Amino acid sequence: MPDRARTMRRIATGLLVLMATVFLVAHRYQGLHPAVGYVMAFAEAAMVGALADWFAVTALFRRPLGLPIPHTAIIPTNKDRIADTMAAFLRAHFLTPQVVARRMGQMNVARAAGDFLANPDRRGTLGVRAGAAELLAEVLESLDPERMGEQVRAGLKAQADRLEVSPLIGQVLQAAIADRKHLPLIDAAIRWAGITLEANEPMVRAMIHERANALLRWTGLDERLANSVLDGLYRLLAEMLVDPDHPVRGKVQEGLEKLAHDLVHDPAMRARVEGIKHEILNSPAVGAWWQGVWERLRRHLIDTARRPDGVLAGQLGGAIAELGQALQNDPRLQWQINRFVRRSTVGIANRYGDQLVRLVSETVKRWDAVTITERVESAVGRDLQFIRINGTIVGGLVGLAIHAIDLGLR
Known part of the structure; x- marks a missing residue:
């Protein structure tokens, strides 16, 4: 559990201990003044609220005090059902063709790509250029020169x-x-x-x-x-x-x-x-x-690609910048690319949606109970500790109100 969640748990537990201490002190001196009764009622109800919410929060992840109480350790006990429910929710509400098409229809992917590629001073664009040149060099080095040369020759022939x-x-x-x-x-x-x-x-x-x-x-x-x-x-x-x-x-x-x-x-x-x-x-x-000829060409391409400011890098940079400008300024090209991306994404969601959600479900099912408990608790544990704190305060206020009503009815 992250430090922030652990800190909030300590605060919630400390607040429970504080209410218990206040209750004991107020109970000892309740005859000194009528206001002490209000304090004791607040502390008593706050302890009840804190313990109830502690039980509820703990029961999500483990058995309270290790006791085999029914309907506790809910997440580790039902992780397979949770995985199937999560997968079904994703499939029904996120990976349907209608949802994907509507979401993609609101995005101008081509224009965003053009804005990214058209600026030659961006580190990301420079990284794309350098990465493309390095990838080309690595591919040419990894290939068998004789076999590749023969394949190229066979293709030309x-x-x-x-x-x-x-x-x-x-x-x-x-x-x-x-x-x-x-x-x-x-x-x-x-x-x-x-x-x-x-x-x-x-x-x-x-x-x-x-x-x-x-x-x-x-x-x-x-x-x-x-x-x-x-x-x-x-x-x-x-x-x-x-x-x-x-x-x-x-x-x-x-x-x-x-x-x-x-x-x-x-x-x-x-x-x-x-x-x-x-x-x-x-x-x-x-x-x-x-x-x-092929070997000389291959070595020349590798050497040129490895030079950051070489001709090939400059040509790649210029080609990337020209592509970015075309994507920025050509509405028809944007429309064609956006339509292709939208149709491709919808097709993937329609064709492989079941496989994607099955991957989510099977991944969660493969997690052991400790792993899934830790991951869920690390994600929402801090908010759950706020529930305990709020339960303590709200419980105390409710107890205070009930005590006041009780005195008024006497």
Whole structure:
């Protein structure tokens, strides 16, 4: 029992002892003055009221003086019935769909959440942000990296398997050609070809020398042939680069347009592209590459989340603040969220109300008699001691009134 309840019990008991002492003193000196009779009557009735209320209060929790008096120790003796009654009361008056809906209808849960989240200076909001970042870090650390990476890869692969990439590539290529955005790519390819040819010029000359016959090599014409071939290639690439209407560029343009058309409309081309896609997705090399990418991404996310003022924490904070502002300022969003919360809560009360009250009932039933007595007495014990004090005072006043009436009737 808490100290305050224990103090009130001592006061009530002390008041009873005081009334008994007053009664004994008044009884001894009752002939000294007529007023002593009033004092004795007050003290006598006060003792009766105090003892009656002490018995009533004590009988709730235990047997008075340990005597097996019927209808005492009411709470420990009837704890199972009390548990069932409490559960039935909760079910009938608090967990009905009508009560829950009426109560939830008076609450703007979305607005309250928005007020909480929109203020970035609140310690609670900072705690939400830090907690979310720490939770993300702990989840990423607790997962098996290889297994998680494989699951992510399998999920991406399943999505890619369902996506036919050939028409998508063809449509992107058609749009690029229509907007002439492919021209810089052609120019880049021509420059790359020129740089590659220049870097591999010795290999080209060696190939021409090897394929020339002995007469050309003996006369030295193979070197002139190699020079002519290389010069012709350099000249062709230069002309293609500076002349937008060069015939070779036109052939490249036609080839790209046909490729874009076939990617969208040619079943054979689409099947070949899908086959290449499946080969790439199922390649062990791609799997190993993805595992490395995933591990680097995972470690980066963990390190970023663990930094309180890092980018991820700031992004989480900004996202939380934006969500709070949206909940504050968007009545339609508030209405939708409040309706969802209300329907969900009513559904929980309707579907799981019996299980909730059964949990209350079974929990109370599992308590032993001493536990339930202590918990109830600790909750209401102080008020019950006031009953004893009030009973003492009221009893004394009633005794005083009866004594006065008795003297008046004589």
